[in-house]
Each structure stands twice: as structure tokens, then as C-alpha cells.
Amino acid sequence: MKIAQRAQRIEPFYVMEVAKAASALAREVAHTSQPMIFLNIGEPDFTAPPLVQEAGARAIAQGNTQYTQATGLPALRERISDWYASRFAAQVAPSRIIITAGASAALQLACLALIEAGDEILMPDPSYPCNRHFVSAAEGSSVLIPTTAEERFQLTEEKVRSAWNDKTRGVLLASPSNPTGTSIAPEELQRIHEFVHGQGGMTLIDEIYLGLSYEEHFGHSALAMPGELGQSVISINSFSKYFNMTGWRLGWLVVPEALAPVIERIAQNLFICASTVAQHAALACFEPDSLLEYERRRAEFKARRDYFIPELNRLGLRVPVMPDGAFYAYADCTEAAARLGVTGSWDFAFELMKRAHLAVTPGRDFGQAAPEKFVRFSTANSMAQLQEAVARLKVVLA
């Protein structure tokens, strides 16, 4: 069978190999004194809070399960609009909000609507691996720009300006970022968007982890930029991370008013709509009790970060810049790998799995600049598991 070039351009997700090996080993060591600890997983260990579960069950029981409009339930678009106003002081009309099957579908819709064959999209290296494939599925190509810890692993206006050429169509950023948990400073983002917008390009910003932001300076939505800037940026978001609803497959994107009918047309054809049950459940995310619970969980994620990152640094797994959001630590494992007698993050990850029954994600998926140097730890795991992980690391790295 002839496979399309488009499909062949999609690279394998190397992290799955690590995950598969970790699951196989987990079965073997399940009943030993050291069962597997999974610090490779990028999803909250919490599930949807009670009111959300109840709303989902009610939707099923009452038969609220037909298709919705392609843009989503009007009431949900309104709740999200209110949330932007109350949490981020951003005025976002519900008509600019389109409900999707997770941030993944939102990213695909934006790429399909805006990228032409041969267009180039600038993104930081390291960044979320699927972004490259959303761009290539739309027949564009991604240009990875190496970033430094001093830049919080984000693009700067200078770098965007110097990489810009006739083929460049825009930038795709994530703030806070996966794998680093670091955000772009609001003033830098504004400078980038002013430049990109001035070139007639697009700024796509993935704010999926913005709800899980721990520092006032960084916790701002790009949609709160003043005037035309906030109206012209495209923001991607999701119920997966802050709202703890990964498997419900629900997210959204915010687009400039004029783009909304275009996205609606593509969404109607490709997806019809996002899950109706999930949309009814998500309405309950914005009830005061649910929001209180989400804030309690955000504090828990912050406490884990505050415990775990200094411990990694003390162990020689240096995290070059303190994450300000999400639940990741991108740590330099050069020294630690040498102590285990291996070189590079790939071998380090497997050695750690074997010796300490700890699963982590090597840098290979996230970019090309320095993937051998870094591993990603996820702190989306209980404090007790994180403490046990540190205890095991202390033994193997002694």
C-alpha cells in the first residue's frame, strides 16, 4: 500500500518506547519493594471534581447526547468568556471561542486554516513535539530555533525578527511550555506579536498550562494584550490540564473575530462537534466549588514543584531555570548520567528505569538542539511518590 508523504513526515513519538518499556518493567516489579514510579506522564494525577462528574452523568441520564453546534454549546462559550474576564482580565467575546476535541484539535484547526504548502512556522527548541506534526499535516514546515535557559527556553523578538523570511507565516509558542514549565515574559510576547502582526503573520500561543501558573509576573493570557494585539492573537487552551479532564477530550481556541466562521466551517466538516457529554460536564468546571477545588489542586502542584526542583538540583540533575507553571522539570542529566556510567539522556532514562524503577522522558522528542543533555521529569504525581523518587535517586546517584 502506498502511504502518503504527509503520513511519512510524521516522526515516531520516541517517548512511547520509553513508556512501553516502563509499563513492561512495571508489571515485573509490581510486587517488589520498589514498584515503578512514573514521572514520565504529562497528565494530572487528579480526575474531574465531583460536580463535573455529576454533570457528565446527568447529561447521559437525561439524553443530552446529540451533536452540538460545531462551535460548541453557547453556554460553555459564555462560561469560558467569563473565566477570561475574572481570572485573566481579558475581554474575549464568546463568538471568538470555538470548542474543540482538546487542544490537539484546536491546534489542527488553526494550522489547517492558516498554513499553506511551503509556509514556515517558527517555534522554540525545545517544544511540544506534536506541534511540528500539526504544521506538517497542513503541509507547512516548522523551523526550530534553539533557545537558552536565560531566555526561559522561549523565543525572543530578536530571534523571531532574524529568522523571519518571505516564507515565514508565523510563530507557534507555548506558555508555560512543555517540556520546561517556563513561560514567556508578557512584555517579550507583546514585542514578538507586534513584530509578527506587523509582518502580516500570525501568533499562535498554546496556553494549555496557563491555569497552572505559579508566579504573578507570568500568569497572564496573551489575550489580555492591549487593543488590537489581544484581538489578533490566536490562543489555544484545554480542559485537560488545569481542569483535570484529559480523557474527556475537550479544549478550545480563541481566534480573531473574522477567522471564527472559517474555523467553524472546517470544524463542521472534520469533527461535527466536540463530545456533547464532555461539554455538559465542563459547564460545571466554572461552579464556585469546582473552581475552589481547582485552586486547591494548583497549590498542590506548586508545593510539589517547590519540593522537587531543589531536590533535583541538589542531586546534580540541574534544572537551569525554575519552572513558573505546568508540572514539568527539564533537567540537565549530563553529570548524573556519568555517575551511572552512561552518556546522553536516552541511555540515562533507561538506566534509571532499570536501577531505580523510575520512568522519565528523555529529551529526544522535544527538539534537536540539546536533546541528549536533558530529561523531563513530570511532577504530576503525589508528594509521597515524589519523595520516594528522590530517595531512590539519592541511592543510585550516590
Ligand SMILES: Cc1ncc(COP(=O)(O)O)c(C=O)c1O
Ligand atoms: C503543550 C501541549 N499542547 C497540547 C497538548 C494536547 O492536549 P489535549 O489533551 O488538550 O489535546 C499537550 C498535551 O500534553 C501539551 O503538553
